[in-house]
Amino acid sequence: MLGPVVSASIGGVNVRLQTVLHQRGIEPESLADVCEVDPKTVGRWLGGRVPHPRHRRRVAHHLRVEEGFLWPPAVDDTASTNVELVATYHNRAEVPRETWLTLLGNATEQIDVLVFSGTFFAQSNPRVAQTLIERARQGARVRLCFGDPGCRAVLERGIEEGLGPDTLAAKIRASLTYYRSLVTAQRCEVRLHGTTLYNSMFRYDDTLLVNPHIWGQPASANPVFLLKRVNEVGWFDNYAESFDAIWADAQPWIPD
Structure with a gap:
């Protein structure tokens, strides 16, 4: 029996519930019918509100997942349980577009991107540059780090993926134009x-x-882990420190 529970919420969205609905192809209105509630109620669940226990049980049963996955038990901050891992996706395409947009639109302090080409990042959001500038005007620090089209790592990665020696470099140049x-x-x-x-x-x-x-394999075909920072000794900070190390050696991009 679950004790106090918390929503697996990121940026005001229950990412786990949203992701499972997306993966199962179930619309929020359909879930509302199953639970015999108003669709607006399901919308509030997706927004981070924790449902009544009977609704949690019905949702978990209908979606064929553990209730504790959608609404984890509340844990003490000193507990050793790793609660950083909020969601996993089989590949990048499984991350709902709404998740990318919500996280970007709600960021207030720091936005860091580390990629080789990151073509999808702009193609999935035509206003990505404007949004990043707007976030910066509101106080966020924005750091984008792309692969150097002329470096050996990009050449080798393109060959490993079967793209040929020049394709990945061309994708990077095209992506940078955004x-x-x-x-x-x-x-x-x-x-x-x-x-x-x-x-x-x-x-x-x-x-x-x-x-x-x-x-x-291309990055798009590989898994994605969604992490929420809990403390200074977890996965999140390890990855963040690796970004900082790469950023320190990276060179400013000067457009042609």
Whole structure:
């Protein structure tokens, strides 16, 4: 029997409930019918409100997941249980577009992106550059770190993925064109790195999406972990420190 529970909420959204609905192809209105509640009630659940116990049980049964996954038991801050891992996705395409947009739109302090090309990041949000500048104007620090098109790591990664020696470099150059306006924007920086990249990372304040790289496969085909920072000795800070190390050696991007 669950004791006090908390919503698995990131940026005001119960990401786990949202993700399971997306993966099962179930609309919120359909879940409302199953639970015999108003669709607005399901909307509040998705927004982070914890349902009544009988509704939690019915939702978990209908979605074929553990109730404690959707609404984890409350834990003491000193507990050793790792609650940083909020959600996992089989591949990047399974991360709902609404999750990307919500995290970006709600960030107030820090936005960090580490990729080789990150083409999807702009293609999934045509206003991504404007949104990043708006976030910076509201006080957030924006750091975007792309692969250096001329570096050996990019050349080797393209060959490993079967793209040929020049394709990934061309994708990086095309992706960078979306961010020209950030070069002169306050609190925004764009740099190029030449490191062997083990993970793509997307940080929004204390939330982090990590996209591990499997050899020979494009990043889009690999899993994504959604982490929420809990303390200074967890996964989140380890990944954040690796970003800082790569950023320190990266060079500012100067558009042609």
